Amino acid sequence: MPAIKVQDLNYKYHDGTVALDNVSFEIEKGESVALIGPNGAGKSTLLLHLNGILHSVTSRESIRILDESVDPKKIHEMPKKIGIVFQNADDMLFMPLLGDDVAFGPINLGLDKEEVQRRVKDALEMVGLAGYENRVPHHLSGGEKRRAALATVLSMESEILAMDEPTANLDPKSRRELIGILRKLKEKGKTLLIITHDVNAIPELAERVIVLNKTVIADGPTRDIFSNTEMLVEIGLDVPVITQLFEILQCFGYPCDVLPLSIGGAVTNLTETMEGGDGHVHLHIHKHTHSGISSARNKYHDHAEKHE
Amino acid sequence: MPAIKVQDLNYKYHDGTVALDNVSFEIEKGESVALIGPNGAGKSTLLLHLNGILHSVTSRESIRILDESVDPKKIHEMPKKIGIVFQNADDMLFMPLLGDDVAFGPINLGLDKEEVQRRVKDALEMVGLAGYENRVPHHLSGGEKRRAALATVLSMESEILAMDEPTANLDPKSRRELIGILRKLKEKGKTLLIITHDVNAIPELAERVIVLNKTVIADGPTRDIFSNTEMLVEIGLDVPVITQLFEILQCFGYPCDVLPLSIGGAVTNLTETMEGGDGHVHLHIHKHTHSGISSARNKYHDHAEKHE
Amino acid sequence: MVHISDGILATWLWGSGWVITAAILAYTLKKMKIDDIPKLSVITAAVFVASLIHFQVGPTSVHMVLSGFAGVTLGILAYPCIFIALVMQTFLFQHGGVTTIGINTVNMGVPALISFLIFKAGMKLNIGISKNEMFFGAIAGGIAVALAVLLLAVELLITGEELTEVTTFVVFAHIPVILVEAIFTGVIAGFLAIVKPEMLSIKK
Amino acid sequence: MISEIDIYAGLSSPIHRWDPRLKVISILTLIFSIMLLYDLKLVIASMLFAIILVYISRIPFSFIAGRLKWVFLFVLPFLIILPFTVIGEGVEIAHIGSITLNFRGIESVEFAVMIVIKALTSVMLIFPMIGTSRMDVTIKALEDLHLPNKLVQMLAFTYRYIFVLSDEFMLMERSLTSRGFKRRSNLYTIITLSKAIATLFVMSFEQAERVFYAMRSKGYKGKVTTMHEFTLRPQDWFNAVVVCGFAIFIHVAVLYGTLEGI
Numbered sequence A, B: 001m002p003a004i005k006v007q008d009l010n011y012k013y014h015d016g017t018v019a020l021d022n023v024s025f026e027i028e029k030g031e032s033v034a035l036i037g038p039n040g041a042g043k044s045t046l047l048l049h050l051n052g053i054l055h056s057v058t059s060r061e062s063i064r065i066l067d068e069s070v071d072p073k074k075i076h077e078m079p080k081k082i083g084i085v086f087q088n089a090d091d092m093l094f095m096p097l098l099g100d101d102v103a104f105g106p107i108n109l110g111l112d113k114e115e116v117q118r119r120v121k122d123a124l125e126m127v128g129l130a131g132y133e134n135r136v137p138h139h140l141s142g143g144e145k146r147r148a149a150l151a152t153v154l155s156m157e158s159e160i161l162a163m164d165e166p167t168a169n170l171d172p173k174s175r176r177e178l179i180g181i182l183r184k185l186k187e188k189g190k191t192l193l194i195i196t197h198d199v200n201a202i203p204e205l206a207e208r209v210i211v212l213n214k215t216v217i218a219d220g221p222t223r224d225i226f227s228n229t230e231m232l233v234e235i236g237l238d239v240p241v242i243t244q245l246f247e248i249l250q251c252f253g254y255p256c257d258v259l260p261l262s263i264g265g266a267v268t269n270l271t272e273t274m275e276g277g278d279g280h281v282h283l284h285i286h287k288h289t290h291s292g293i294s295s296a297r298n299k300y301h302d303h304a305e306k307h308e
Numbered sequence C: 001m002v003h004i005s006d007g008i009l010a011t012w013l014w015g016s017g018w019v020i021t022a023a024i025l026a027y028t029l030k031k032m033k034i035d036d037i038p039k040l041s042v043i044t045a046a047v048f049v050a051s052l053i054h055f056q057v058g059p060t061s062v063h064m065v066l067s068g069f070a071g072v073t074l075g076i077l078a079y080p081c082i083f084i085a086l087v088m089q090t091f092l093f094q095h096g097g098v099t100t101i102g103i104n105t106v107n108m109g110v111p112a113l114i115s116f117l118i119f120k121a122g123m124k125l126n127i128g129i130s131k132n133e134m135f136f137g138a139i140a141g142g143i144a145v146a147l148a149v150l151l152l153a154v155e156l157l158i159t160g161e162e163l164t165e166v167t168t169f170v171v172f173a174h175i176p177v178i179l180v181e182a183i184f185t186g187v188i189a190g191f192l193a194i195v196k197p198e199m200l201s202i203k204k
Numbered sequence D: 001m002i003s004e005i006d007i008y009a010g011l012s013s014p015i016h017r018w019d020p021r022l023k024v025i026s027i028l029t030l031i032f033s034i035m036l037l038y039d040l041k042l043v044i045a046s047m048l049f050a051i052i053l054v055y056i057s058r059i060p061f062s063f064i065a066g067r068l069k070w071v072f073l074f075v076l077p078f079l080i081i082l083p084f085t086v087i088g089e090g091v092e093i094a095h096i097g098s099i100t101l102n103f104r105g106i107e108s109v110e111f112a113v114m115i116v117i118k119a120l121t122s123v124m125l126i127f128p129m130i131g132t133s134r135m136d137v138t139i140k141a142l143e144d145l146h147l148p149n150k151l152v153q154m155l156a157f158t159y160r161y162i163f164v165l166s167d168e169f170m171l172m173e174r175s176l177t178s179r180g181f182k183r184r185s186n187l188y189t190i191i192t193l194s195k196a197i198a199t200l201f202v203m204s205f206e207q208a209e210r211v212f213y214a215m216r217s218k219g220y221k222g223k224v225t226t227m228h229e230f231t232l233r234p235q236d237w238f239n240a241v242v243v244c245g246f247a248i249f250i251h252v253a254v255l256y257g258t259l260e261g262i
């Protein structure tokens, strides 16, 4: 049974902007999937369809969540199945105290008081904000707000979690902590759908990537998507920096078929390559090195950096 | 004559939050400087002091722009000297048409009609939005909005430009284009102060980095700052991914004293190293390789990625 | 100034204010859908905040009213909007009075409804100028305040002849407000027509 | 720009502990009752009663005094103009050029004073009524009192947006000034501000929509949700009896006074 099934979804805004055009994909239970696409590709619009907040006459039959269609009249019953973290944390924090905000979902689910309190405590602990119940959400720092917004959704303990650019605007440490939280959720078996522009984070978060640009352009394992650089570059996306560097190392004669996507992958790749090559690797400049490098670099950078 | 001189600047918000604590630095004309620091470090607060929008009794003597002190009563005269691009582009676009928005600053400067039109045209061209005069700013995409916001400040042709996270929320292509625009400004000799969390962009934009965390923690050439990883990690910042990877390559015996910071730097570094080593480099696993790698990686990643 | 404080008007006057307001509220609330709430609340908050923008006129200060703006953007829902804005102004900011909320809502809300009708009629008329919304927005904005002041004046005079001088003063103090509101509502209506037509009460 | 009315909701006093539902109803009754009163002595007595309530609630008088300013501005013209008249009956007291100023007599002064005291008293009572509970709790109490649900929701949302809007307004002014704008009294200023405010509305409207979406996606179906639960204790009823008792008492006193007069 797929967790999310979208079939021929279309959506047009009032002013005639076509945001989604025949979008179709399926996500199985327990999968974690990254959704990428340029600005204005319709990613946020798609997310808002998943629990029926945005809808059109045809969307009702186009979307099935945990094998049930989405009824826009019953949006308030959706949180049991799917929890959505919005692009902007400020939109999600609207109560006077953080505790109330995190309790908001569970109370609406009709849970009893003890259960609500347990969930508030658990959710805040999960995101590293234990003891923040009585803080005013408005006064938290940017990074704290984003984690708080996640907690308000975690407390509903939905089967599926969908989030919109969870790492944007975070400083490197907060970003790393957030990635850690998402990895924990993944290990717990939650189904995750993560919208992001942060290509360097994807290899750590998702085993599968869907590329959206009004319609689904590509859909496959993370590694396959990132090896299709032509397609990515054409719609304005990047591959992780590490992958770009290994393409350059290849020009220096580094032997590797499958480019690594993250630092972790790079370490594994280096180690395995050397172990497979008697513990050695030779890098050298050959006659195609320079042309190879410039074509590899031009692919990504129109305004390539000339100096360091 | 320094373009910006800040001496013992302090600032406390109404609710008692200390945002700036004895901040001092100087920026020469024509320099381009990155300002980094964790969330809540006071970066945006500092920016708003530079043209007197935020001020306190003591701040008046603490700040000199182009060798004149900042008079909070004459904020409207500051744009001649310093233009500020806010963290949120939406806060900068509030006229019905983009043309009006870009003309807003020059009109307030009291320029005549032809000059205003020339500047509007130039500014829009510079950011790649030529011909967008009659577009509604509100309907632009995220990336276009950010460039539009920059144009509204460029049209004032201020000597100094200060901007708050110009690349946040952009898709990779828009981000690269924006970096290109900033590099052009730098080449034109503008003084730039750029707040950012995007460490991978800094090597291309700034030759000097100031690290702020309520007070100035470090201030120096980009390379020196990024080689002081202990300090950066301690306050929650990162070094560029490329630098991290070259630290790992060092563990495999790659000979380099100065770690590169960007892909461009990496190419130069690889080429030079090989040319200096008879066109060859050997990478191999030695007895300290594994321990070296894990210590290099632990430095940055508390929640290190276990799988690819 | 257009909100009357407690204790001034004759009891039967503020009493009937409540009756009229309750009737119109009951009707408009029935017409209101749950998805209207965000739009309504933002404009209500705007009407509230606008009342904090003061400017000096002679010995007293007057402030923006925005009832015409509410009419132009909300249509008949301008009535609950103004009701809530006045409740908030009374309880959060101590503008106006508790017992006079009913009559104050009549004073501002009925002109808002009328300005909505004028705006709607103007849009149908389509006199062929390109800035139709701006023109009729301005008229609606000005008339909403003028009518509100008129209602207030009549009520003060009904309450007692001894209030004649106060009434004259109130009327004159509001002339600049009428002008500013007319410009303001015109600009906003013109802007919304380009940027966000769905925020206007009429469909193109 | 706007300070919240409930900043003293965290204090502790008998009024803070009073059940918000009974509190709102009782004090509203009192306010209406005072407004129906036309007897200067009893109006003054009511004001004293209001002052006592404020005192018990421990909300600082300085806070209230700052807020009374607006009412006072409204009633000030009545106090100044009402006792005098330019033409018509009264005792002539001054000539200014061709204008003759007449004094209407002591009744007019009394009437003006009564207006002012009533207006001030009603405002003063607002503080113990809603300044002693957090706003969201008060709103939940209104819901419990069966106020129409749509009104309750509008109250809750509007309350939130007041602060959002005034913050945004400040940000916008900042951005205008940083590009050389200065408020003057001319048409350019009015038009520029109007345009900017229009944009502000659109942005706030879209944000309101997103927040509403967020609430819906967390299961919101129109009911106020806080962890606060109301319970009625004997003390709550006692307070209600005291306050409503006073509201009735002043009218009984008027009735007696009138009978005596006959």
Ligand SMILES: Nc1ncnc2c1ncn2[C@@H]1O[C@H](COP(=O)(O)OP(=O)(O)OP(=O)(O)O)[C@@H](O)[C@H]1O
Pocket: A013, A014, A015, A017, A018, A019, A037, A038, A039, A040, A041, A042, A043, A044, A045, A046, A087, B139, B140, B141, B142, B143
């Ligand atoms: N309320 C709206 N009215 C009209 N058009 C809209 C609205 N919201 C979004 N759009 C348009 O719909 C398209 C898709 O927008 P959406 O927000 O889904 O993009 P996105 O993929 O999330 O982009 P980003 O990466 O910038 O967040 C864009 O062209 C956008 O301009």
Ligand SMILES: Nc1ncnc2c1ncn2[C@@H]1O[C@H](COP(=O)(O)OP(=O)(O)OP(=O)(O)O)[C@@H](O)[C@H]1O
Pocket: A139, A140, A141, A142, A143, B013, B014, B015, B017, B018, B019, B037, B038, B039, B040, B041, B042, B043, B044, B045, B046
């Ligand atoms: N209006 C305000 N009132 C009270 N405190 C504030 C206000 N604005 C900011 N602060 C606080 O001041 C500190 C500095 O804030 P600032 O916005 O300057 O940080 P920043 O370095 O720009 O962070 P970020 O990277 O998240 O943008 C933070 O602790 C913040 O919570």
Ligand SMILES: [Mg+2]
Pocket: A043, A044, A045, A087, A164
């Ligand atoms: Mg989006």
Ligand SMILES: [Mg+2]
Pocket: B043, B044, B045, B087, B164
């Ligand atoms: Mg900031």
